[in-house]
Amino acid sequence: MWLFWLLTALTCRVQAKAVFAHFMVTNSENYTLADWESDISLAVTAHIDAFALNIAVGDTANSQLANAFTAADSLDFKLFISFDYAGNGAWSQDEVYDILSEYIDLDAYYITDDQPLVSTFEGPANAADWTYLKEYFNCMFIPDWSSLGAKAALELGTADGLFSWAAWPWGDTEMNTYTDASYIQYLDDLPYMMAVSPWFFTNLPGYNKNWLWRGDHLWYERWNQVLFLDPPFVEIISWNDYGESHYIGPLRDYAFAAFSIGEAPYNYADEMPHDGWRAFLPYMIDLYKEGTATITQEGIVAWYRVNPKTACDTGDTSGNTASELQLEFEPYDIVDDEIMYSALLGSTADVTVTVGDTELTGAWTSTPDGGIGIYHGSVSFSGLTGDVTVVLSRDGASLATVAGKAITSDCTDDIENWNAWVGSALSSATVSATPALSVSDQVCVNGTGWENFEGICGFACEYGYCPVSACTCNLMGAQKTAPNATGVEGYPIAGEDASYDGLCSYDCNHGYCPPSACSTVSAALSTPTVSDFTLPRHRYGSIPAPASLVHNLQYHLHTKLCRPNSHGPPFSLAFSGRYYGGSSPTPVKK
The missing domain is CATH 3.20.20.80 (Glycosidases)
Known part of the structure; x- marks a missing residue:
């Protein structure tokens, strides 16, 4: 008992x-x-x-x-x-x-x-x-x-x-x-x-x-x-x-x-x-x-800015902020004139976007594994103004329509509004669709990495090997069959550090061994004092700091405080574990 x-x-x-x-x-x-x-x-x-x-x-x-x-x-x-x-x-x-x-x-x-x-x-x-x-x-x-x-x-x-x-x-x-x-x-x-x-x-x-x-x-x-x-x-x-x-x-x-x-x-x-x-x-x-969920009603969500990004005065708004020790940009350099949309679907469907009198055929840039879940995409509205309509359809029949706020070059007080307008619409029909796999049985099937890690993360993450210390996973799904193991042992190139180790080992063994990051010859590794995943920074409005500086966490001060001299911590990450051969990856399951 x-x-x-x-x-x-x-x-x-x-x-x-x-x-x-x-x-x-x-x-x-x-x-x-x-x-x-x-x-x-x-x-x-x-x-x-x-x-x-x-x-x-x-x-x-x-x-x-x-x-x-x-x-x-x-x-x-x-x-x-x-x-x-x-x-x-x-x-x-x-x-x-x-x-x-x-x-x-x-x-x-x-x-x-x-x-x-x-x-x-x-x-x-x-x-x-x-x-x-x-x-x-x-x-x-x-x-x-x-x-x-x-x-x-x-x-x-x-x-x-x-x-x-x-x-x-x-x-x-x-x-x-x-x-x-x-x-x-x-x-x-x-x-x-x-x-x-x-x-x-x-x-x-x-x-x-x-x-x-x-x-x-x-x-x-x-x-x-x-x-x-x-x-x-x-x-x-x-x-x-x-x-x-x-x-x-x-x-x-x-x-x-x-x-x-x-x-x-x-x-x-x-x-x-x-x-x-x-x-x-x-x-x-x-x-x-x-780990699982059932779709009972399909629909679509759309969001976008209502002013083209160079239509009016920026309002002195910066992209990024020196108050967070970030390198600043013009705001129009960090956003796109696009209408973004996500759809919750039990099976694939089509999306059409109309801006003014121009009809744009939408496409999905990301689709859920197995076809059940959230689809995502966007279309450019560059050069277009007018009322916005986003239609979700299947086999020619409309499922849901978002009637959006008009895009206009007439800005309030001639200042850009960098906020988003968001609308949604649900289908009147009921469905019942559940993904075949629980999230716990899925692995990463699409990922990327910062700068030199982009390619080696992109390859490895597609087949479920996506160490969080080096890569960002963009999409989960069923385990894919990886290319046959070649037996080639991969190592980081000379001068790089152990953050590359597991990825080079896995990638080279499966047929992808980019010389900008990996080699088949073991070489002396560096001992990093800062993360490989740093970003360019500004120090209180001065000239851009070199990318090797320690990355300040994107920590945002809200309400009534601004501290331009606040400093972030060293950005330290665990190294990715080494992958040792075999014909299949070591997937990262959640």
Whole structure:
């Protein structure tokens, strides 16, 4: 009997996966109880498990916490507190104690592994406060201390896990998972909270914020990366941060205070809904949490900017930001004039896009393995303006139509709006389609790597060998049959380091041995002092730093803080393991 109870107790303590949405409480100051109930109902429909309630010290909107917990309790939804140490300054230990004392024991407070979850936005200087707070409240503490990076954050000794704010790509590149990999390495078996975000644009001079990060295909890409990395927690940034354009919740005109307080040149969220980004969340969240999901209703989501990228003044917006020690670009150099679309389908279908009087035949750039799941693609609208219509059809019959906002060269105050318009439409017909393989039985079938790793990662990842320390997996699927093993032993070329080792071993053995990275002759390897996966950086607006400099994590300072001299940590990654011969790869299954 004692063994039964022991096994039962251990089973109960298995950490269930969960998806949260970052909720800016400061934007809820004018909410009624009905508004909270509305937002929570939408989150429940999207299969989101909880709101992470971001609260800044001294914010009068914090009085809304009572309404939030009342609404959550009535709708069987969960909430947890995320203390913002950047917005209005640091929280004192006593202030945190008072807030947690009031809410942490409520039924609607989120519990994981028998402990209430607490998070932060920044605040590593106050890490010592959490020694007492954790002991008193028996909470699981998973802060965002991205300004330090994983290694230094863990060395503070109080975090039970870590949340990384790195959710956006650099420059004109697509999103990679190198920052995630560094966290996973240092956390070892501790929980990692992975950030997912659809967009980023802010123009709030009052907060010293005015930049754009590329978001064109980000919402689709990042969820595929979640499936591959399989973290215990995912946090969507955000539900309602309108000032940074990454909201997935509804627009509320009485929640737009950031635009006046932040001295925005115009309200770039007005009439720019993002609700469509929630349309396929039930499927993706179920796929992430359960490994499988069933499609009962097909549909399509489309998003795009409503101004051609060189139509009007940039508004002094930069692509990337020197405040994050990044090399800056003109914003029009990092985004494309494209209409992006994703479709949730039980079998292949066609997509047609019309801009004004011009009809464009869409194509899928990515399709789900086995044909069931999310398809993705885009078409260029360069040189075109007018009303936008996106039609999903099969065998000539329309399934769903998105009637979008017009693309125009007439900009508000002659300033580009770098925000996205998002729309969605679902088919009226019901279907029942489930992918043949669970995610746990899938491997990477499409991947890439930074610079010199692009080719060797692209080859290896296609056949399931996709080490997260060196490569980014773009798509999961059934194991493919690799080219026959040749018996050729591959090594990194002279002067490279062990990050190439496993990839060269695998690739050369299967017939791909590019001389720019790999050789069949063993050579002395270098000992890297920085990561191979660094990016060019700016140091407070000076000349571009060499690419060999340590990469600053793409850590974003929101609300009311801008620290142009903030420094990130050394970006250290585990080396990829060496692959030793054989006729089949060592797939990375999740």
